[in-house]
Amino acid sequence: MSDTSSSEAPFLVRLCAPVGRVFMSFLANVGSIAIFTGRALIHCVTPPFYWRLVVRQMIDIGYYSLPVVGLTAIFTGMVLALQSYSGFSRFSAEGAVATVVVLSMTRELGPVLAGLMVAGRIGASMAAEIGTMRVTEQIDALTTLSTNPFKYLVAPRLIAGLAMMPLLVLVADIIGVFGGFLIGVNKLNFNPANYLTRTFEFLETKDVVSGLVKAACFGFVISLMGCYHGYNSRGGAQGVGTATINAVVSALILILVFNYLITELFFSK
Amino acid sequence: MIEPKHIKIRVRNLHKSFGSKVVLNGLDLDVARGESVVVIGGSGTGKSVLLKCILGIIRPDSGSIQVDGKEVTELSSSERDEMMLKFGMLFQGSALFDSLKVWENVAFGLIQARGMDRDQAHDIAIHKLAQVGLAPEVGELSPAELSGGMQKRVALARAIAAEPEIIFFDEPTTGLDPIMGDVINDLIVKSVRELGATTLSITHDLASARKIAHRIAMLHLGKIIWSGPVESIDRSGNDYVDQFIHGRAEGPIKMQVSR
Numbered sequence: 001m002s003d004t005s006s007s008e009a010p011f012l013v014r015l016c017a018p019v020g021r022v023f024m025s026f027l028a029n030v031g032s033i034a035i036f037t038g039r040a041l042i043h044c045v046t047p048p049f050y051w052r053l054v055v056r057q058m059i060d061i062g063y064y065s066l067p068v069v070g071l072t073a074i075f076t077g078m079v080l081a082l083q084s085y086s087g088f089s090r091f092s093a094e095g096a097v098a099t100v101v102v103l104s105m106t107r108e109l110g111p112v113l114a115g116l117m118v119a120g121r122i123g124a125s126m127a128a129e130i131g132t133m134r135v136t137e138q139i140d141a142l143t144t145l146s147t148n149p150f151k152y153l154v155a156p157r158l159i160a161g162l163a164m165m166p167l168l169v170l171v172a173d174i175i176g177v178f179g180g181f182l183i184g185v186n187k188l189n190f191n192p193a194n195y196l197t198r199t200f201e202f203l204e205t206k207d208v209v210s211g212l213v214k215a216a217c218f219g220f221v222i223s224l225m226g227c228y229h230g231y232n233s234r235g236g237a238q239g240v241g242t243a244t245i246n247a248v249v250s251a252l253i254l255i256l257v258f259n260y261l262i263t264e265l266f267f268s269k
Numbered sequence: 270m271i272e273p274k275h276i277k278i279r280v281r282n283l284h285k286s287f288g289s290k291v292v293l294n295g296l297d298l299d300v301a302r303g304e305s306v307v308v309i310g311g312s313g314t315g316k317s318v319l320l321k322c323i324l325g326i327i328r329p330d331s332g333s334i335q336v337d338g339k340e341v342t343e344l345s346s347s348e349r350d351e352m353m354l355k356f357g358m359l360f361q362g363s364a365l366f367d368s369l370k371v372w373e374n375v376a377f378g379l380i381q382a383r384g385m386d387r388d389q390a391h392d393i394a395i396h397k398l399a400q401v402g403l404a405p406e407v408g409e410l411s412p413a414e415l416s417g418g419m420q421k422r423v424a425l426a427r428a429i430a431a432e433p434e435i436i437f438f439d440e441p442t443t444g445l446d447p448i449m450g451d452v453i454n455d456l457i458v459k460s461v462r463e464l465g466a467t468t469l470s471i472t473h474d475l476a477s478a479r480k481i482a483h484r485i486a487m488l489h490l491g492k493i494i495w496s497g498p499v500e501s502i503d504r505s506g507n508d509y510v511d512q513f514i515h516g517r518a519e520g521p522i523k524m525q526v527s528r
Contacts, residue, residue: 145382
């Protein structure tokens, strides 16, 4: 009797324990990311500022991501034109191709695809670099040289991510629309002037601005996840690897979540 | 006993645990102005944790740490940056910034924390590199291009570049051959004498400890169990110290060997 009752309770506990453990560690993570973000933001707005590092990060995030983001954008624009043409021709709405391309690019695909590409490129490199600095005690060395690691490592990356992603997405929008234009004019036999007129006819400021707001948010999230996971990495090469994975995966998921939330904010109703 | 006004670093009843593992268990330590204290002890006895607590990299669970009579465990981050201007630290793995050139590493504290202009800092960095026996050309290399011994010298140059009042050495000779180890020891003794700095070192290399210490303290199970002038280490009358300096597996110190 006592045997069955004592083995039953631990079984239930064993069943529930992992759920509780996962939930608790999720909450702990959210809390520690919130504290990290708060600290980082304070250090973003209080001197000293390391402008040289901000500029270096801006070049890294903005300039060196141009090829990969540009390629993504041009092929996306081209595919959009092809797909919407073949789809819309079923109900004789081929004329809407230009509008569909420009709206899809500026509202959704420009920021999201650029965000995903930059998350893979920049989020990973930030996590790996800061993570390596952590495990080789370089971050401790910064502290002993009277340099706050948040100001020196985290703040420049956050500022650069926030500032450069909108620019990058603006370029991606233009290249994407240009990709659609190339296909529309050369393959689908649209009149160039007509295509361009159609492109801008229904485009509103809000379409572009919402995309740029998304971009700024994504840039911040990518840098934040890269810095957070790198800064908290533990235990040698393997720890840095884990930090890199976590930085990229969490940035990708957060980008998609924020994409929905910002779309809801701008376009619901 | 050291008179209170001469005490540079004063640690009282310091406790630190990681989870259930107690690392520091009521540690007391005084370091006098201009004194070189070496803390010896086995691997994993909390020597590095002690240094990192004093530097504020690790927050102790309880206890008091005073530097120049000022409590440092409760400093804000800007006050801590301020206090760090007094400190220099040589890390076990050198911890050079691999994104910067060697001279920029040495000049880092001068440029970033003290706002010195780069040309002036460059001259000082080259001078400090010469002090540790490195040619000016080395300054233009990146740290990854240097051997372990050279990295250690660069790290030493970086630690002394801003002429700090207090220098910490974390295992300065670990991973070096005995000759290079002795070169580093000589450099440490020389630069500390020139600066008149107070130093606190941790090591398990006794040759190094005998060379750079005025006073040796033995750390075991989170406490200082013996401390005395370096000359008296061979007749300490303490079984733990005897076992450690003779490197015997048998004795009061039991190594945790899993089977």
